Amino acid sequence: MREHVEVLAHLGARVSRVRRPEELAAVDGLVIPGGESSVIDKLARAFDLRAPVVAAIRAGLPVYGTCAGLILLADRLRDGIAGQVTFGGLDIAVRRNAFGSQAESFEADLDVPVLGDPPVSAAFIRAPVVEEVGAATPLAALPDGRVVAVEQGPLLATSFHPEVSGETRFHARFLRNVRAAA
Ligand code: GLN
Numbered sequence: 100m101r102e103h104v105e106v107l108a109h110l111g112a113r114v115s116r117v118r119r120p121e122e123l124a125a126v127d128g129l130v131i132p133g134g135e136s137s138v139i140d141k142l143a144r145a146f147d148l149r150a151p152v153v154a155a156i157r158a159g160l161p162v163y164g165t166c167a168g169l170i171l172l173a174d175r176l177r178d179g180i181a182g183q184v185t186f187g188g189l190d191i192a193v194r195r196n197a198f199g200s201q202a203e204s205f206e207a208d209l210d211v212p213v214l215g216d217p218p219v220s221a222a223f224i225r226a227p228v229v230e231e232v233g234a235a236t237p238l239a240a241l242p243d244g245r246v247v248a249v250e251q252g253p254l255l256a257t258s259f260h261p262e263v264s265g266e267t268r269f270h271a272r273f274l275r276n277v278r279a280a281a
Contacts, residue, residue, distance in 0.1 A: 100132045102262035103165075106270045112277075120151045128161040128277035130270075131168030133224065133260055136195065137183045139167055149186070156188040161253035161280050163273035169249075169256035170195055170227050177230065188254050190233030197228040197245070197258075206264070211239045211248065214268045221247070221259035221266075228258055253280055 100116075107114045107130070117123045129152070131139070143149040156162060156172075164172040171185050173193035179185075198205075203225050208218040219239070229237070229246040239248035239257075247258040248269075253276045261269045 102260075103130050103132055103270070106262050106267050107274070110267060110271055110274055112274055118146065118148075120147060123148065123151050123155060126160075127281055128163070128273060129155070130273070131162060131164040131171050131186075133166035133168065136167040136170035136185070137180045139171060140183055140185070143186075152186050156186055156254070159253055159280060161273060161276035162188065162255070163269065163276075164254075164256040165260050165262065166224060166226055166258055169193060169229075169258050172254055172256050173229075174233070175231070189235050189249060189251050189256060191229050191235050191249055191251075192231035192233070193227045193258075194230050195227050196225050198223065198226060207241065207259075209239045209241070209247070209259075211268075213238055214272070219261060219266050219268070220264040221257070221261060222263045223247075223259045226258040 104114045170193050172189045173185050173191050174187045175192035176185050177194040206222050209221045211219050235249040235251040237246045237249055240246050249256055255273050
């Protein structure tokens with residue numbers, strides 16, 4: 100979370116935290132960070148944020164989701180815990196914890212054609228993968244072909260964390276979506 104705030108502030112954005120529906124209504128874009136998607140889902144429901152977030156996504160709010168955030172933006176979830184739901188918005192199927200325990204966390208240099216050179220240094224932490232891209236556009240894949248970044252309209256999502264490796268181009272792309280929607 101702190102890393103997202105730092106990257107966005109560095110890029111000139113005014114950043115605030117969203118915990119309540121009034122706070123969501125006040126922002127022009129939303130970052131859903133990593134963490135544990137089932138816990139974020141539970142908290143969103145407990146704090147009456149789920150319905151407003153779903154409505155905002157439907158209304159076209161630009162969102163950038165990393166890792167758990169990608170899971171929460173997926174229309175279809177595989178390997179969710181019992182009762183876990185997502186906000187949806189991206190027409191993708193996602194598998195949680197797709198790398199198993201032998202490779203829970205790793206870093207990879209990823210070619211992301213829409214971002215140009217140099218490759219993105221990507222930190223994967225108990226990361227999900229996108230198993231079906233549906234109407235979304237894949238932006239990056241691992242060497243084995245598994246999709247790890249997608250976009251669909253104002254929604255952008257990566258199964259890795261660019262914010263921990265000093266990478267700013269995904270956040271810049273998100274802010275471009277925010278300006279375009281304003
Ligand atoms: N495995 C976590 C989940 O299912 C995501 C991990 C992360 O956000 N770094 O939500």
